[in-house]
Amino acid sequence: MTLTIPGFDHLRLPGADGVELAAAVGGSGSPVVLLHGFPQTHLMWRHVAERLADGHTVICPDLRGYGASDKPAATGPEVYAKRTMAADVVALAAALGHERFALVGHDRGALVAFRAGLDHPETVTHLGILDIVPTLDMWDVLRGASAAVGYHLFLMAQPPGLPEVMIANSADAFFGSFLDAWANDPTAMPEEVRAEYLRASAAAVTSIVADYRASAGIDVTQDQADLDAGSQLAMPVTVVQQDWGARLGYDAAGVWKAWAPDLDHRLTSAGHFMAEEAPDEVAGAIRDLLVR
Numbered sequence: 001m002t003l004t005i006p007g008f009d010h011l012r013l014p015g016a017d018g019v020e021l022a023a024a025v026g027g028s029g030s031p032v033v034l035l036h037g038f039p040q041t042h043l044m045w046r047h048v049a050e051r052l053a054d055g056h057t058v059i060c061p062d063l064r065g066y067g068a069s070d071k072p073a074a075t076g077p078e079v080y081a082k083r084t085m086a087a088d089v090v091a092l093a094a095a096l097g098h099e100r101f102a103l104v105g106h107d108r109g110a111l112v113a114f115r116a117g118l119d120h121p122e123t124v125t126h127l128g129i130l131d132i133v134p135t136l137d138m139w140d141v142l143r144g145a146s147a148a149v150g151y152h153l154f155l156m157a158q159p160p161g162l163p164e165v166m167i168a169n170s171a172d173a174f175f176g177s178f179l180d181a182w183a184n185d186p187t188a189m190p191e192e193v194r195a196e197y198l199r200a201s202a203a204a205v206t207s208i209v210a211d212y213r214a215s216a217g218i219d220v221t222q223d224q225a226d227l228d229a230g231s232q233l234a235m236p237v238t239v240v241q242q243d244w245g246a247r248l249g250y251d252a253a254g255v256w257k258a259w260a261p262d263l264d265h266r267l268t269s270a271g272h273f274m275a276e277e278a279p280d281e282v283a284g285a286i287r288d289l290l291v292r
Contacts, residue, residue, distance in 0.1 A: 015088030022068035027053025037107020041067035047279035065207030104128030157216035184271030
């Protein structure tokens with residue numbers, strides 16, 4: 001049985017290209033869409049969603065290829081391009097009657113949110129980003145021995161075949177290693193929640209790898225085209241992240257300022273799974289964003 005956010009409706013809604021997405025929807029008021037990261041599902045937003053639902057309609061989908069959403073075969077690189085996944089989100093919100101909405105993403109969901117902000121500036125009113133830098137910058141900052149922290153990015157960038165077999169043959173150990181290594185407070189992820197993430201990820205190895213593979217191919221091409229064209233995020237942007245700049249030797253706020261002129265950049269002492277470890281802090285940052 002799929003775990004979802006208590007008190008929220010669990011729906012299936014149309015995305016792009018005939019794909020259906022599972023989503024938890026609750027609350028009332030102006031819409032906020034929350035996109036999960038790896039190796040998780042929409043369930044990661046349970047605490048933040050409940051905090052925001054008193055003043056907003058909160059929409060928490062599983063990304064295509066994850067959780068209970070459709071997992072189309074990667075017949076071409078565009079199937080899991082962040083441009084396509086962003087179109088999913090726009091279509092899903094429109095199906096609920098929302099032509100404009102605020103958008104917040106974590107990890108993989110933050111890459112989708114970033115692309116949605118560039119592609120749909122008339123639709124995304126406010127943009128929240130948790131614990132990433134954009135794809136182009138991500139590949140640029142992962143250099144030398146410090147790049148080992150992102151070994152999975154390089155593994156899943158390989159041609160189809162070997163990464164899927166390797167991960168599928170050790171799925172719980174592979175996905176569980178990230179849940180363990182990236183958490184500062186393991187108690188923030190109860191055992192039943194951790195088990196749900198492992199179950200959902202093991203059932204989605206092929207599509208998860210396809211999502212990551214896109215970030216070493218088509219996503220780079222599309223982001224580079226925007227950079228070359230001088231495209232920037234037109235809406236207010238809030239970034240909350242660990243101090244990756246200090247760890248990897250780059251100016252994180254400066255990286256984001258180049259893409260987001262209207263930027264609020266915040267560092268957190270929480271771990272990567274900050275929406276679960278520090279939900280008051282994350283919900284507060286989102287509320288501050290929404291009034292800008």
